[in-house]
Amino acid sequence: MASLGYYEILIVLGVMCFFLLSFWGIVNGLPWNWPLVGMLPDLLLHVRRFHDRCTDVLGRTGGTFLIKGPWFADMDMLGTVDPANIHYIMSDNFSNFPKGPQFMKIFDILGDGVFNSDGDLWRNQRKLARLQISHQRFHQCLVKTSQDKVEKGLIPILEHVSIHGLVVDLQDLFQRFTFDTTFFLVTGYDPCCLSSQLPDVPFSKAMDEVGEAIFHRHVVPKCIWKFQRWLGIGPEEKLSKACKTLDCIIGKYIMTKRDELSRGIKMEEQEDGVDLLTSYLKEDEMEGLKCDDKFLRDTILNFMIAGRDTTSSALTWFIWLVSTHPIVEAKIREELKDAMPTKEANKWRLFSVEEVGKLVYLHSALCESLRLYPPVPFQHKEPLQPDILPSGHRVHPKMKVMFSLYAMGRLKFIWGEDCFEFKPERWISERGIIKHEPSYKFLAFNAGPRTCLGKEVAFTQMKVVATTIIHNYHVEVVKGHHVAPNVSLILYMKNGLMVRVTKKWS
Template identity: 50%
Template structure:
């Protein structure tokens, strides 16, 4: 009881400081975004006062400080950060001195729901998992499986849903549509199961809702003292950690059912029967290697792949279509490019057109537009690292053991020194060379798929899913944003839209 009272007093004190900070900023007209470093509380009041606009606030600070900033948390709370978006620092941390920046125990504890999967793993465990995943993702059969599954879902799920929405002339949250689409795509790739989340009645899927709750909790754990959220997690105090516990239970239950069903089918089927989904592939590989089938390993692997595939791709598509709604000239260029790889359809019929892998692979402007959307709105807006040994970053900041390095991917795309004076503009042309080919940008400058040895293995999977969905939608339908609807980032580990993206869907008219 005494401990609860102590924490209550601490929280009240911080809130009072946050209110005082807001008063200070409003009435004294401080022109800087830099937070005040208060005694005892450090810069935490400034963080709490700007938590609702965290990514924009971090960007403002990094623009003022030259891409790197030292954040000081409350005394003895372990909340000291070096926040950076300096490409030189990123190249150093993610590539040149990669071995000094493992995920570490603290990262694994924050992202505890991912278990010992590839995102949390370090050392030999990580190397074994990455080698195994690389072998699966790079196989021709899996790439064919990804395209076929994506095209099938677009044909039988996405386009019929959009067609029905045009007949009803109803507003719809396009972000919800995309998250349902990529959820179904990802569950099929990982488990070989289509949960039919993308349906006209927009059913509530407990597993999908649990994933959303977990993602919100993971971000908030970065914004409060480490001991604070650990204490709340242990005693199930506070709505956030209680939701996390319920989400964890739901996620584990779903994955356990899928694993059990896979084992049952495998036991009753002929040995020569093979499945291409990732869970089956891992189970088959374990058999071939003579290794014991470990339930926790399969659970952690499936959870990591679900996080990587479902939320990130759905968020990327949402921001992509929002940007197109603001930039009709870019949309027109994509449509012109689509017409070069597909014959004009008969507008008098209700038939819809889909595109083949070969044609989509030739689309330079579509790929450039997707890269530009990812640059401005990276699905994972920040990365978290911690050094094993203290050192000095190329920018001159000293990082000690226990000091975390937060990389703001959201801010990188908004730095003039990195992308030029038009850095905040949506301009796909920056990705196209004078010869009309895709321009290469180093991963430490464009980090939507991470950088260095931990670069995302699912990059091509994501582009395949996005191109299939985007091309089919753009060619067959018009997406009109609802006037007055506010779109802004949500406070989550994934860069979702806080209020969704309200649109109306219409059939695309034939050209004169």
């Protein structure tokens, strides 16, 4: 009962401050540091526009701002988009800024996977993952899987909705596409989520519920979400059920794969490549890692969350930006036309991985979309030891350091006066090649030792899908459809992307 009373007092204080803020406003546009509850009321007041609030506050304060949490909750957080700070944290003093124990508690569902671990465990997993992802057999699997899923999954649906003049949610299609391809690349099995029936897929739904619950853990004090977990209510109840679903399904596929390999079923890896689960089970050297079911479960889930959510988010924002910027769309189509034989220019056509890899303007447009709408809009670190950042701000082990990738792409002191414009040309050098931007300025694929291993995988899939749609179809957003980012770990569109699709070629 004492715990319940404490919880109720916190809620009353939060509600009181919420209404005070609503009526009195905010001093100089910045959060007010209230007694006892710190800046939590401002966070709750603006939670539905969290990313834009970060942009506003960090823009007003030169790129770095200390967010004070409730005095009892250890929620102090230094928000920064200063490239010098990010370079220092992600590269120069990397060892002092691990994911940290609090990160592992918030993301406990990921277990000891590569995205959740630190130290030797992380180094060994990353080394093994890099070896597998860079292998030719995985590249073969990536190419065939992506092209097959476009041809046999995405195109039939686009053809159907275009013929019948139907409205379709492209965000949903892209989520299904990346779920199927990622699941096959990781496990070797196709869940057939992208089919004409658009079936409900328990695994995919469970992943969505995990994302919502983990974001909830970011914006409320730890004592609250732990109390909810203890009672089995709210987001924590959904998270618990989602975890059971994921564990059950992953366990089934691990058992099936082990059985296939033990019975000597021939894996067709010569021509079509091989999936990661098969590679891990057949790996002789595991870099000191024990290839038991828990390790495989954590590995599969980490790769699924990284591959499915981020790429589908990037595709959704990219197609929306291109469809609403006719000049950019025309330039991409012209580049595609120049890349193919003249006799094929005005015909239905799919593009090979080799062809799309040479398209400079398309690559630039994708980078520009990722700058404005990074799939992972924020991340945080915890210092092991007290430190002073290049900006002069002090940090200590009981606070987090948060980067807002969404805000980074919208600040003039980083990207110039035209930072809000969708302008692919900013990525092209005078020599007509891709201009390199340092990762601590363009953080969509992380930076330093934790730079994303799947960067080329993501670009390959995005280019195969994007060229198919842009060359063969015209996409028009439904009139009156409101496009806005959601508030979650992954930057999806809150209301989906409702469009009509028409064929360009008969």
